[in-house]
Amino acid sequence: MTITILHNPACGTSRNTLALIRNSGAEPEVIEYLKTPPTKARLQQLxxxxxxxxxxxxxxxGTPYAELDLANTKWTDDELLDFMLAHPILINRPIVETPLGTRLCRPSELVLDILPHAQQGAFSKEDGEVVINAQGQRV
Structure with missing residues (x-):
């Protein structure tokens, strides 16, 4: 089973999500989307x-959202996609795709709903917040 994460290693939420995936015993395909942005078709698919x-x-x-006036509702969906492709930092992350679904995992615990395997041990976020207890249960 393939698990894919559109990942930004500079983002704590993205790092925590990747760690939760790995804590389930899976090794995902990691796409650093700032280095390798998705195509328009792939973004639409997600x-x-x-x-x-x-x-x-x-x-x-941390993006050019305000400078590009993206709060303005005049932009079509197609134009918004073009902005995201021109400025991949505008794509919120992490996006995780598994056989059980695709989700923007903010907060990182949302990934637990789409992982095909249970967590294999306790897990705490980088800030110390416990997500999975010693019995492997979601807190």
């Missing part, structure tokens, strides 16, 4: 699988 529109995937913090 959005369709998530049941979301481009506006739901736009990231504001």
């Amino acid at each position: 959005l369709t699988a998530m049941g979301a529109g481009p506006r739901e995937l736009l990231r504001e913090k």
